Amino acid sequence: MTRPRVVVVYNPDKPYVEATKATLMEDLRRRIDVVATGAIAETTRLAESNPDRLIVLGGDGSILAVVRALKERQVPIIGVNFGKLGFLAEFTAEELDKNLALAVGDSAIVSPRMMITAEIAGNGRQAAQSVAVNDCVVQAGPPFRMIELSVSVNRDHLTNISGDGLVLATPNGSTAHNMSVGGPILQPETRAIVLSPISAHSLTHRPLVFAGDSVIEVVACSVNEGTTLVIDGQVSLPVHVGDRITVRRWPADFQLVRNPAQAEWHTLTTKLKWGR
The missing domain is CATH 2.60.200.30 (Probable inorganic polyphosphate/atp-NAD kinase; domain 2)
Structure with a gap:
């Protein structure tokens, strides 16, 4: 069975990303095919390897920058939150570890969103x-x-x-x-x-x-x-x-991989405290 091809980009300005990146990358490489990795500024070049998924280590701002850099070449994005709110970056490092097979597999919940x-x-x-x-x-x-x-x-x-x-x-x-x-x-x-x-x-x-x-x-x-x-x-x-x-x-939608452990309105009610 072919392993999913994944590109990993990270925000080098977040100290916690640098502190945990090596351990996280080692675990990812055991389970999936990490074809390229680099800082967010290198997104356009890294995406030329035509991955099945793009994992972003950072926060919501990191995902915004990555999606804009991809433009027409949108790839389903898995956001791992090292920021504050985590509205787009739905996974923690621990949740990604637990749900990696679902997130990169054919049964992943991919949410298309217009730009x-x-x-x-x-x-x-x-x-x-x-x-x-x-x-x-x-x-x-x-x-x-x-x-x-x-x-x-x-x-x-x-x-x-x-x-x-x-x-x-x-x-x-x-x-x-x-x-x-x-x-x-x-x-x-x-x-x-x-x-x-x-x-x-x-x-x-x-x-x-x-x-x-x-x-x-x-x-x-x-x-x-x-x-x-x-x-x-x-x-x-x-x-x-x-x-x-x-x-x-914009003619292309960006594609966000949802966290299967969260309900659809989890972020709105839990993180933004809507109705509470």
Whole structure:
């Protein structure tokens, strides 16, 4: 029987990862075919070995970086949590050891989750584009005056929002920045895009949920010197007056291997304390 081919990437900035990596890798190599290993920054190169699974040692932020690096070449990801929340990194090292055969086998629970892409262009400069796993956030930034953004959906003008910005989130990202600004929580496998204003100077602007194939355009009408477009809290692009930000679904879903020892809503109720 062919053993599963697995790539292992790790976050070298987490001391506990370095302290336990050697022991964990030794155990993995006894049970599966580890075809490559390296730091998160090497993800794109390591994934060229066409593995069956990609194990990420780190936290949720590590998984976000890995998924964006994979882009169209998505591989089912097993997240081993060495961070704090562990919303995406569902396994502890001990749980992975106990459930490894299930996680890498044909009976694994693999959750497909949509991603979005944001393109920003304007003022005669070359367009910049980035894939987002969780969200694209327009933040007012310093000197923290109110900004104005014009929003259109599928080429139809929707509204102008004055406030501290807005969040455009995937269902997977609905429990991140979107939740913090009062946006709705969506089941991760849903196909939708959430728009949530940030501190809108209006009593009537409320979060909206659009179909996953919607194209949302945001034009910067009035911004600050420090206004930025932030992708997954990790990539930051400057926003200037007249810039147009176009957000749409990315053609590939990322695939998250679920922890079979956890109920579907375990993270929401246990880690985020929903309803408690």
